[in-house]
Amino acid sequence: SRCFVRGDGNGEVIQFQSSMSSTKQVAKITVSLGLWNRHVATFDDPEADKRDLVLDACHWRVRLGNLRTPSRDEWWMIDGTARDATVRNEIEELLLERGLPELERFSADRALRDLWLSGQSPGRTAFQRLYDLSILLAKIGPRDRLPGVLRELGELTRQSRMAFSLSSHEQKLRAIETAE
Secondary structure, X not given: OEEEEOOOOOEEEEEEEEOOOOOOOOEEEEEEEEEEOXXXXXXXXOOXXXXXXXXXXXXXXXXXXXXXXXXXXXXXXXXXOOHHHHHHHHHHHHHHHHHHHHHHHHOOHHHHHHHHHOOOOOOOOHHHHHHHHHHHHHHHXXXXXXXXXXXXXXXXXXXXXXXXXXXXXXXXXXXXXXXX
């Protein structure tokens, strides 16, 4: 894994993952990208920014192949032959053309908030999207969108019969001063 923490405290992760079906002769790999948002991570855990950054802790996750058009879960084969250079070049090109620009774009708090407002949340559940979105709305605004997100979060938790206290969450959100 490669981890980068930006000046705003948000982090970016690039992780190369080997498949369990890899053998001594052939490694089957994929590349995952992740974004870690400091505001969201430290809301429930003020010490979260002191730990090592790992993909599982990220608030936005996507496999590199899913950034292609059309999107596909891509696994590359590394087998120690001359073909490996072609695979390396393909991965590098895809990272430079699609992966790094997406990391850069969504590493900004507002861009991630806007993605979540659109209903999208790569690598996250609907609950995680709404929960995390509520934190960013309380932190960076616009606060007038927060009541609708909280209603949606409440409905989702009721329908799913989740053990979640919306009132406790709302109380904690009220304590946040909006940065805008």
